[in-house]
Amino acid sequence: MSAPTPAGPDPESPGLQRPGFGRPSPALLERADRGYARFLADTARAPGGNADGRDDTARHR
Numbered sequence: 001m002s003a004p005t006p007a008g009p010d011p012e013s014p015g016l017q018r019p020g021f022g023r024p025s026p027a028l029l030e031r032a033d034r035g036y037a038r039f040l041a042d043t044a045r046a047p048g049g050n051a052d053g054r055d056d057t058a059r060h061r
Helices: 026-045
Strands: none
Touching: none
């Protein structure tokens, strides 16, 4: 014996994924913003006058 065929489409349900799947959380965005601001501050500070001309940006970290 088989189950009856539904007359209409399946009702909308969230399924297995969260409703916000694929969207970054606000906390993750804030962390990325802080990291990017820190990166910009380091690159703006790095070119400042080394006497021997070497790049010492790794020393500032």
